[in-house]
Amino acid sequence: MSEINRPKQFADLVAAAGKDIAPPDPDARKDRQLREAAERAAAEKAAADQAAAERAAAEKAAADQAAAERAAADEPARGRVKLADTVRPKYAKIRPDQWGALDRIARELMDARTRIGGPRITSNTLIRIAIDALVATEGSLTGNHETEVRARYFKELGIRNSQIPGDQDS
Secondary structure (H helix, E strand, C coil): CCCCCHHHHHHHHHHHHCCCCCCCCHHHHHHHHHHHHHHHHHHHHHHHHHHHHHHHHHHHHHHHHHHHHHHHHHHHHHHHHCHHHHCCCCCCCCCHHHHHHHHHHHHHHHHHCCCCCCCCCCHHHHHHHHHHHHHHCHHHCCCCCHHHHHHHHHHHHCCCHHHCCCCCCC
């Protein structure tokens, strides 16, 4: 078989098809391959940039979530710090033995704390706790005067009169 002359064979095909087309340029093939390689590299770089942006967004979202969780965990402490903004004074006459007992109990609780820092435990803290207990069990409160209400309430709590310090009359 004889060697085929490619440019002549191409020219014959073009002439048969009735078109005036130049023979393929070997440099054009290399140019096309280089252009395709550059396009692939650009697409890979764009994909890598997008993946990096998505990772950065995910890390920022995780950091924001962690910050929100820390803020939520700190919220009770902030609530106690702002207690002065959320409470109103209510004055009550208390006996000297009640005053001393409140101070003593608050001091003992402060001394027994296992965590350093945070809001102090004061007599006012104990008074608010006692009021919360009364409000939570208000259905147990019955009677016509202080002595009767106290006796019935303490009986409901299982506290005997002998356990109650101080004067029972107001």
